[in-house]
Amino acid sequence: MQHQQQQLQQNLNDQNDNGNQIALKITNLLNHHPNWHHLLTSSDTIPVAALTPQVVRSILLQDHVSDPERLLEFFYWVQSQIALPQSIDSFSILVARLCNSDLLGPTNGLLERMITTHLHPPASDASTISDSIASSYQSCNGSNPAVFNVLIDTCREVRRLREAVEIFLGLKNRGITVSLRCFNSMLSDLLKVNGMDLFWKVYGCMSEVGITPDVYTYTSLVGAHCKSGNVGEAKWLFVEMTEKGCRPNAVTYNVLIAGLCRAGSLHEAFQLKRKMRENGLMADSFTYATLGNGLCKERRSREAKLLVAEMWEMGLKPNYVAYTALIDGLMKEGDVDEAFRVRDDMFVHGIQVNVTGYNTLICGVCKVGKMEKAHQLLNEIVGMGWKPNAMTYGSVIEGYLKEKDTDNAFEMFDEMKRNVLPTVVTYSLLINGLCHCGDLHRVNSLLEEMVASGLKPNVVIYTALITGYCREGRVEDACKVLKRMLERGVVPDVFCYNSFIAGLCKAGKMEDASMYLVEMKERGPIPNAFTYGAFIRGHGKAG
Known part of the structure; x- marks a missing residue:
């Protein structure tokens, strides 16, 4: 038994020695022969099958290849020759080497390949990659901390935002921080995808490590508060950044103006537009479109049209978004003729509808x-x-x-x-x-067609059908519809129950109505004035 173990160890040592010899030969080729591809392909002493991930790792660990770009070329060439994936350590060593040579573009490409090769949750997590790169970073002389910025940027670019945050938090625990630009990019991306929990987590860490926010940070913070409906906090931040000597830019103004418009504070939004001009910043197409949309939502479309005219006077060309919002506002106010005049104005100015x-x-x-x-x-x-x-x-x-x-x-x-x-x-x-028209026979065939096409009727459809049957006095059929929707996992809402209960009360079936009121409460929908009004009318009719 002991002899077998000794023999196994000897075999492993021989394999390592052989691998090291191959690694030295390849290092020599890479350093001294520009046509190394051809020499490796035609070599009898170094077969392609010998270029295992272990051999590649050995070449990288030896760190004797003088040209990092040639080393990267070799790394990619090996990947094209053999199906085995390179180890996470090999990726990390090469990433650190490239970044130390300020080859940030190639580093980004290699990291992207590293992520697609090794990041497959739940089998592996982002910390595996960040830990490996951090180890390579710490073991290399003259390491460039930009490697961590590039790592997080790459995760963002391949839409792995959660992993980017996970990596960032792992680095923070190691005492490694990233640049303000990297922080700002993460905050901006998280805001775009509404990842507010992660947004505040990243900002909290930013504050903990003592990084001072700049105009881009403040703009994201203002946007986050506006998105959460906390416009008061957004306004306070706007004042704070100015007091701290951080001058808001046009984007900051636009973000707050948009938040004020969504909150219905149009007067303040227009005040901010004036303040923008006082501070030497010109309102742009986004500013005007946002204000115009806010006016239209408040049924002030005529004023919105004046804003479009002002845009032309200012040398700004309204886009189709501004015009479409104006047309929509005019239509909702019933001003159809004016809406078509705006459409014609679009054509005159070469803006296609x-x-x-x-x-x-x-x-x-x-x-x-x-x-x-x-x-x-x-x-x-x-x-x-x-x-x-x-x-x-x-x-x-x-x-x-x-x-x-x-x-x-x-x-x-x-x-x-x-x-x-x-x-x-x-x-x-x-x-x-059809239910409003009393054509219930046609409704059933339409429902069958809908289900046959793979679509699932929702609570709105079932409510319309229940209402239709109740309107015709066919409460038994309405009851069947309610049972069918429950069997199919569609949960009735307050409107659905109200329609059915109103139909029962109208038909004088007060006991049944009371039973379904109990069921309604048990399932979650809260009875409202309409619900109880149906009972009052039903009992009044019954005397």
């Missing part, structure tokens, strides 16, 4: 029953080479149903199916419209 803009126009004309105009706009979309989408067809279908014109609604639905797949919203519009 896209499908989204046309959808806004179509939705507006359908709401006021101008179905011929809706068809005209639909033909314009097709004539311009675009394809109407589900929203386009849905608006026209809804318009016909409001006019109780079910034949044309289904004709449009058939046209839609030839060009684009109907959505749950499409079926919901049709089913709700």
Whole structure:
């Protein structure tokens, strides 16, 4: 037994010696022969099969290849020749070597390959990579701390934000910090994807290590508070940064103006725009579009139109977003003619109306029953080479149903199916419209078609069907629908229960209504004034 162990150890030693000899030969080739690819491919003494991950690691550990770019070229060449993945240590050693030579671009590319090769949660986590790179960083002379910035940037670029934060926190525990630019990039990316928990965790660590925020940090912080609906805190930060000598830029102003508009504080938003100019910063297209959108939401579209005119006077060209918001606002206020004048103004200025803009126009004309105009706009979309989408067809279908014109609604639905797949919203519009028209027989066949197409009816559809049956006095059928939706895992909401309970009360079935009120409370929806109003009317009718 002891002899076998000694023999096994001797074999391992021989393999290591052989691997070291191969590593020395390859190092010599890389240092002295520009055509090393050809020599390695045609060599009898160094077969390609001998270029194991262990041999590659040995070459990197020896650190005798003078040209790091050639070493990287060799590393990639080996990966193309053998299927075995290189070890995480090999990646880390080479990453540190490249970064120490200020080859940050190649370092980024290598790190990206390292992440895709070795980062596969839950089998491995980001700390495995960061620990390995930190070890290589600490063992190399003259190490460049930029390697950690590049590592986090690479994670961000390949959309591994959570891993980027995990790496950052692991580095902090090792006493390693990253640059302010890297902090700001993480905060900005986390804000974009609404990763607010991680956002505040990163900012908290930034404060702990004593890094002073700059204008980009403050802009992200203002944006985070605005996104959370805490505009008061955002305003306080805006004042604080100015007091600390950090001058807000145009983006900072725009972020706070957008937050104020979302909060309905338009007066303050316009005050901030004036302050922006006083401080030598010009409002840009984003500023105007944000303010215009805020005015439209408050049904002040005429004022929004004046803003568009002001933009032209200032030498700014309003884009389709600003115009579409204005058209939408005018349509919602019922000012259809003015909305089309704005559309014409877009054409005059060479701004093309896209499908989204046309959808806004179509939705507006359908709401006021101008179905011929809706068809005209639909033909314009097709004539311009675009394809109407589900929203386009849905608006026209809804318009016909409001006019109780079910034949044309289904004709449009058939046209839609030839060009684009109907959505749950499409079926919901049709089913709700048919229920209002009392065409319940057609609803059942439409439901079957919907399920056959792979779509699942939602609570809105079931509520429309229950309401339709109750309106016709068919409460038993409504009860069957309620049971069916529960069997299919669709949870009734307060509107659904209210519709059913109101139908029962109207039919004089007060005991059944009381039973479903109990069930409603048990399942979570909270009864409201409409619920109890149905009982009052039911008992009053019963005397």
